[in-house]
Amino acid sequence: MSAKILDGKAVSQRIKTELKAEVEKLKQTGIKPALAVVIVGDDPASKIYVRNKKLACEFCGIKSLEFALPAETTQKELLALIERLNNDNTISGILCQLPLPEGLDEEAVINAISPAKDVDAFHPSNVGKIMIGNFDFLPCTPAGVMELIAESGIDVSGKKCVVVGRSNIVGKPMSMLLLHKNGTVTICHSRTKDLAKECREADILVAAVGVPELIRGDCVKEGAVVIDVGMNRLENKKLVGDVAFSEAAEKAAAITPVPGGVGPMTIAMLMKNTVKAAVLNSTGKN
Numbered sequence: 001m002s003a004k005i006l007d008g009k010a011v012s013q014r015i016k017t018e019l020k021a022e023v024e025k026l027k028q029t030g031i032k033p034a035l036a037v038v039i040v041g042d043d044p045a046s047k048i049y050v051r052n053k054k055l056a057c058e059f060c061g062i063k064s065l066e067f068a069l070p071a072e073t074t075q076k077e078l079l080a081l082i083e084r085l086n087n088d089n090t091i092s093g094i095l096c097q098l099p100l101p102e103g104l105d106e107e108a109v110i111n112a113i114s115p116a117k118d119v120d121a122f123h124p125s126n127v128g129k130i131m132i133g134n135f136d137f138l139p140c141t142p143a144g145v146m147e148l149i150a151e152s153g154i155d156v157s158g159k160k161c162v163v164v165g166r167s168n169i170v171g172k173p174m175s176m177l178l179l180h181k182n183g184t185v186t187i188c189h190s191r192t193k194d195l196a197k198e199c200r201e202a203d204i205l206v207a208a209v210g211v212p213e214l215i216r217g218d219c220v221k222e223g224a225v226v227i228d229v230g231m232n233r234l235e236n237k238k239l240v241g242d243v244a245f246s247e248a249a250e251k252a253a254a255i256t257p258v259p260g261g262v263g264p265m266t267i268a269m270l271m272k273n274t275v276k277a278a279v280l281n282s283t284g285k286n
C-alpha cells in the first residue's frame with residue numbers, strides 16, 4: 001500500500017490564511033490580537049519553535065512580543081513578568097516555553113498564567129474544562145492533530161485509537177479529544193506490556209513519546225492512520241519523529257511526515273487560540 005501523506009504544512013497554511021482574514025476584521029472593531037512568548041534560557045530546539053511562531057504571527061497580523069530571559073532568572077522574576085503580562089490589557093495570550101531551565105518550577109508558572117490568556121491550555125482550569133468537554137482553548141498539538149485528521153476526511157467515530165505517550169501536554173489531552181469524537185481509546189506508555197501488539201490494533205495510531213523511530217513497521221496495522229507527534233533532533237542534526245516513516249508508510253493508509261506534519265499544525269492552533277483569546281478578553285474585562 002502506498003500511504004497518503006497528511007500534509008500539515010498545507011493545511012496549516014489554509015488555517016492561517018483564514019485567521020489572517022479574521023484578524024483584519026477584528027482590527028476594524030478595535031480588537032488587536034497579541035501573543036507574548038516567554039522563553040527562559042538558551043535551548044536551541046526552543047529557538048526554532050519561537051522563530052516559527054513569530055513568522056506565523058507576522059503572517060496572520062498578530063502582534064508578537066518576545067520576552068527572552070537568561071537561564072539564571074529566578075522564580076520570583078519569572079512570576080513577576082507573568083503577573084505583569086496577565087494585567088496588560090494589550091496582551092491577548094501568554095505562552096511560556098517549556099521545558100524551563102533547572103531550578104524553575106513549571107507547575108507554579110503554568111498556574112500563574114491567567115486561564116483567559118492561557119493559549120497553551122495548560123492551566124488546571126483549562127485542563128479540567130477539556131475533560132468535561134466545554135472549553136475555550138484546546139492544547140495546540142492535540143488540537144492540530146484533530147484538525148489534520150478532520151481535514152483529511154478521516155472519521156474517528158467507533159475507531160480503535162491508540163495513543164503512545166501520556167504526557168500532560170500531548171498524550172493525555174490527545175486521548176480526551178479522540179474520545180470526544182467517539183473513538184475507542186487506549187493509552188500506551190513505558191510500562192505497557194506488549195507495545196507492538198497494542199499498536200497493531202490501532203485504526204488511528206498517535207505517537208507522542210519523544211523516542212526517535214520507536215514505532216516500527218511491525219507496530220502498524222495494514223490501512224491504519226499514523227500520526228507522528230515526535231520531534232527528535234538527532235546528533236547529525238536531522239529531525240526525525242517517533243515513527244520509522246518509510247516502514248510505517250508501507251503499511252499505513254495515511255501518515256504524517258516529520259517535519260511538515262503535526263509541527264506546523266501546532267503553530268496554526270496557537271494562532272487560533274490567540275485570536276480566540278483576543279475576542280474573549282475584549283468582551284468582558286478589558
Ligand SMILES: Nc1nc(=O)c2c([nH]1)NC[C@@H]1CN(c3ccc(C(=O)N[C@@H](CCC(=O)O)C(=O)O)cc3)C=[N+]21
Nearest residue numbers: 048049052096097098099120259260261263264266267
Ligand atoms: N509552552 C509550550 N508550548 C508548546 O507548544 C511547546 C513548548 N512549550 N515547548 C516546545 C514544544 C515543541 N513545539 C513545536 C511546535 C512546532 C514545531 C514546528 O514548527 N515544527 C516544524 C518545523 C521544524 C523545523 O523547522 O525544523 C515541522 O515539524 O515541520 C516545532 C516544535 C511546541 N512546543
